[in-house]
Amino acid sequence: MILALIFGLYIFILAAFLGYQVISKVPQLLHTPLMAFTNAISGISLVASIVIAGACESTVSTLLGTVAVAAASINVIGGFIITDRMLKMFKKKQAPPPTPAGVAKT
Amino acid sequence: MSAFIQHGFSSTQENIYQAALLVASVFFLLGLRMLTNPETARKGQHMAVIGMIIGVGGTLLNSRIHGVGFVWIGVGLAVGAVVGIPMGLWIPMTKMPERVALSHAFGGLAVALVGIAEYSNGHTLDSEFKMGSIGFEVLMGAITFTGSLMAFGKLQGILPGKPQTFGGQNALNFALLGGALVGLIVLVCRPELGLLFYGLVTGGLLLGVLLVLPIGGADMPVVICLLNSYAGLAASASGFALGDNVLIICGALDGGSGLILALIMSKAMNRSFRNVLFGAFGSAKTVEQAGPSKGGNVREGSIEDTAELLKIATSVIFVPGYGMAVAQAQHAVRDLANALQANGTRVKYAIHPVAGRMPGHMNVLLAEANVPYDQLFELDAINDEFAQTDVSIVVGANDVVNPAAKNSPGSPIFGMPILNCDQSKAVIVLKRSMNPGFAGIENELFVLPQTMMVFGDAKQTLGKVTAAMKEGH
Numbered sequence: 308m309i310l311a312l313i314f315g316l317y318i319f320i321l322a323a324f325l326g327y328q329v330i331s332k333v334p335q336l337l338h339t340p341l342m343a344f345t346n347a348i349s350g351i352s353l354v355a356s357i358v359i360a361g362a363c364e365s366t367v368s369t370l371l372g373t374v375a376v377a378a379a380s381i382n383v384i385g386g387f388i389i390t391d392r393m394l395k396m397f398k399k400k401q402a403p404p405p406t407p408a409g410v411a412k413t
Numbered sequence: 414m415s416a417f418i419q420h421g422f423s424s425t426q427e428n429i430y431q432a433a434l435l436v437a438s439v440f441f442l443l444g445l446r447m448l449t450n451p452e453t454a455r456k457g458q459h460m461a462v463i464g465m466i467i468g469v470g471g472t473l474l475n476s477r478i479h480g481v482g483f484v485w486i487g488v489g490l491a492v493g494a495v496v497g498i499p500m501g502l503w504i505p506m507t508k509m510p511e512r513v514a515l516s517h518a519f520g521g522l523a524v525a526l527v528g529i530a531e532y533s534n535g536h537t538l539d540s541e542f543k544m545g546s547i548g549f550e551v552l553m554g555a556i557t558f559t560g561s562l563m564a565f566g567k568l569q570g571i572l573p574g575k576p577q578t579f580g581g582q583n584a585l586n587f588a589l590l591g592g593a594l595v596g597l598i599v600l601v602c603r604p605e606l607g608l609l610f611y612g613l614v615t616g617g618l619l620l621g622v623l624l625v626l627p628i629g630g631a632d633m634p635v636v637i638c639l640l641n642s643y644a645g646l647a648a649s650a651s652g653f654a655l656g657d658n659v660l661i662i663c664g665a666l667d668g669g670s671g672l673i674l675a676l677i678m679s680k681a682m683n684r685s686f687r688n689v690l691f692g693a694f695g696s697a698k699t700v701e702q703a704g705p706s707k708g709g710n711v712r713e714g715s716i717e718d719t720a721e722l723l724k725i726a727t728s729v730i731f732v733p734g735y736g737m738a739v740a741q742a743q744h745a746v747r748d749l750a751n752a753l754q755a756n757g758t759r760v761k762y763a764i765h766p767v768a769g770r771m772p773g774h775m776n777v778l779l780a781e782a783n784v785p786y787d788q789l790f791e792l793d794a795i796n797d798e799f800a801q802t803d804v805s806i807v808v809g810a811n812d813v814v815n816p817a818a819k820n821s822p823g824s825p826i827f828g829m830p831i832l833n834c835d836q837s838k839a840v841i842v843l844k845r846s847m848n849p850g851f852a853g854i855e856n857e858l859f860v861l862p863q864t865m866m867v868f869g870d871a872k873q874t875l876g877k878v879t880a881a882m883k884e885g886h
Contacts, residue, residue, distance in 0.1 A: 312542050315653045315661055322665035325442065330670045332449040335677075335766060335791050338773030339509055340458075341670060342641060344448055346516045348441045348461055349667035352524050352648045354434070354472040355655055359530045360485045361478030368530035369482070373489040375530070379523040380493025381500065382516050387462050388501025389512065393777055394455040396506075400785035 340393045347386025353379035426474045433471020434659035440464025441663060451786055468659060506781040507738045510770040514565040514637055520644040521557025524550055524651050529614065531654065537604050544604040546654035548597040548613060553647035555617025556624070561640050563625035564633060568770060574630035583691050586623050589616060628690065631735070631812070633770045634678045635689045642671030674772045681766035681792075683818075683829040711847065714865035716874065719841055720881035722865070723749075726803035726839075728759040730795065732832055733775045734768045736809015736845070736871055745875035746808060747782040752882045762788055763795045763805075763832050765813035796833050805834040807842045807858075808871050815856045840864040843871045 333341050356379050360372030441464045447457025478486070504512045528551035531537060537544040566572035593616045596609055603609075628636050649664025651657070679689055714722075723729065731746055750760045762784065768775045776789055799805060807814055814834045817824040834840050835858050842859060844866060858864060867874050 309542075311656065312653070315656075315658075318658050318661045319649055319653075319665050322662040323669050326445070326666040326669035327673065329442070329445050329449065330666070330673050334449070334451070335764065335773060336776045336786055336789060337448060337451060337454060338674060339513075339771060339777045340454065340773070341448060342513050342637075342674070342772065343509075343516075344445070344458060344461065345641070345645070345667045345670045346513065346520065348444070348465070349520055349645055349648050349663050350523075351437065351441075351465065351468055351659055351663045352520065352527065352651060354468055355527045355651050355657060355660060356489070356523055357469065357472050357486050358475050358477050358655070359527050360489055361473075361475070361482030363480065363482045363485070364534045368534050369485055371526040371530040371533075373485045375523040375526040376486055376489025377492035377496070378519040378526070380490050381497040382519050382523075383465060384494055384497035385501040385512075386497075386516060387458065387465070388498065389504065389509075390458050391455065392501070393506070393509075393780070394451075394458055396777070396780040396783075397451045397454070397786050398780070398783070399451075399787050 336397070337394075340390050340397075343386055343390040343393065347383055347390060350379050350383035350386060353383055426476055430471050430474045433467050433474075434657065437464040437468030437471070438659045438662045440467065441666065445666060506777055507741055509777060510633065510637060510774060511565055511568045513771060514561050514568060514640070517637070517640045517644045518558050518561035518565065521554045521561060521640075521647060523554075524644070524647040525554030525558060525614070525617075527651055528554060528654070532610055537654075541601050541604070543654050545597070545601045546650050548600050548610070550647050550650035550654055551610075551614055552593055552597060552617045553643050553650060555614050556621040557640055557643040557647055559618045559621030560625045560636075560643070561621075563622055564636055564640060567625070567628075567630060568633060576627045576629040578627050582623070582627060586620070586691075589620050589623065592616060593620065624690070630770070631767075632682075632689050634767055634772055634774075635675050635682075635686075637771050638671045638675035638678055639686075639690075640671070642668045642675060645669070645671055678767055678772060681830060683826070710860055710862075712862075712865050714841070714867050716867070716877045716881050718865065719867055719874075719878045722804060722839060722841065723753060723758070723878065723882060724756065726753075726758055728802045729753055729761075729804045729806060730799065730802050730834075730837065731760070731762045732768075732805055732807045732810050732814055732834055733762065733764070733779065734808065734810025734813060735770060735774075736811075736843075738769055738774065738778055738809070740809060740871040742808060742872040742875055743778040743782040743784075745872045745879070746779070747784050749806075749875050749879045749882075750784070750788075752879045756882070760788065761790055761795060761798070763792070763799075764789055765792055765810070765832055768810055768813055792830060792832060799833040800836040802837040804839045804841060805837040807834060807840065807844075808875070809843065811844075811856055814858050816861075817855075817857050820857065834858060835861055838863060842866050843874050844868060845870070 356372055356375035359368055360376050363369050440460050444457040444461035447453040528547045531547055537547050567574050593613060596613045600609055645664045645668025649661050652660025652664055679686055753760050764775045812826055814832050816835045818826045818829040818831045821827055840863055
């Protein structure tokens, strides 16, 4: 039991440290997509929901598991679509804006 | 891992399952790493999608799943797709804070339900460690679920955005939190106490409501980030309970990113977590302190005045705030910027970290309106430029440009880093009315001699100014 706890904490601490290093480098510009993104990947709790729903151990747990699968997959599917929609919008300045050169000069 | 070994199934399947989760974790981390640069961000997102597919696919090999279970999984996934796809495709960018709050609610719900299911099946009776993990998971999940629904309600305007306070509120919250933690410890020793377990769930649900109740609309960025962090911690706890490392890792990433963002936000408001969470900032009491309007000499300008001023400006900085999101004025801002650039004016945008209702809110809206991201500048990067700028145009921002933060030690926002609009040669403030901002404080910027107020709907005003500028040619 203690071993499982320590093993889990190992992974948690390493992941948290790595996450901290990487995430603090995400520019303010991308903070909203970052939230949508981490939301989507934390939807990986879908895997736990899937195991509960699929194990069919009791009616209660199967129902709870199925609702959990639905809730988690809303996050995964919706989250990835939204993140992609947002990231698609971030563009650097394209070749001069579509105003014809003549108009720009007054 | 222990759970799977107990069930003793074919080791090949077990190996593939574990390997799939490992690969998924690596893809998630790589994806996150690529998200640090707007150039590679989209590729990073695609990496994560691949990781998710591998992880979920591998999970279907888990031998606890059998027979009719696959049907239930299919039902859940179908519901998720039917709700998730339209939500993903059609939610407008201005509603992003609401959608993020909702998704935290779903995340918390999923994790809490998994914990409850494990408990109801008696999987916690044999191990104190598992009981502790599941108790924590369910508590955090429940808090996240109702807390996020409250945040959503406040953002959406279903619930009043002003802080709701009552006597002994903080004492009650601390008592509940303390009670929940004691209950959790008792459960670890006596996991068979079902009533206590469901009491813990109820306590968590109640706490979520009570903790968000006293927090006002403009503090939502911090709250949303914290709820993000809670959702992550809950997911991590479920990883501990199920011996599932990918859950621990993703939960830690999610929890960590929420915490980092919450720290950035509260630093940008010069407030501590304690003050944000328990200070009921912007409640009736604070507004009273601000006192009645001093009147000041507010100079009101017309559309024509604004257009004339902008025509001769060589440099302009836009300062967007939550008002821009409310008025959906981001496209109108971009149109005016285009007209200015066509006129040879240099245009930049200054984005305060807490402008809007969630981190990066303004950036996303402006990106939606096709503003190139290299024109968007963070506070530190642009603050020294205001002094050399002809005109700052404040679109629906208030407290983040209030010089009282620098000049009035008595002000509730004193010490908060602000955008130095007051240093530019002229300031145009687009505002609905003279109502004070969220913090309920008079804005000294509005009465400065170089400031011109243009009242009305920001979107319409900007449209008219753009038209007036084009006529001038």
